[in-house]
Amino acid sequence: MQLQLNTGRTHQIRVHLAHIGHPLVGDDLYGGTREIIPRQALHCSKLLLLHPVTGEKLVFSSPLNEDMKQLIHV
Secondary structure: OOOOOOOOOHHHHHHHHHHOOOOOOOOHHHOOOOOOOOOOOOOOOEEEEEOOOOOOEEEEEOOOOHHHHHHHOO
16 A cells, blocks of 8 residues: 655554554554554655755655565465
């Protein structure tokens, strides 16, 4: 699933997904289970922001962690 946050608050994702009956894997606070992964199954693949002085658009990306890759095959 791909979600876009405008505020950068992971809590929003966790609460809203739990509310619709689909808690995050690894998020035992909001109804998920830690049986498959011992942490919240969240990954920020891309971060875009504007430099506060120059206004330049900065884009950072990160590959998926190995533990998250394993979830795809479960």
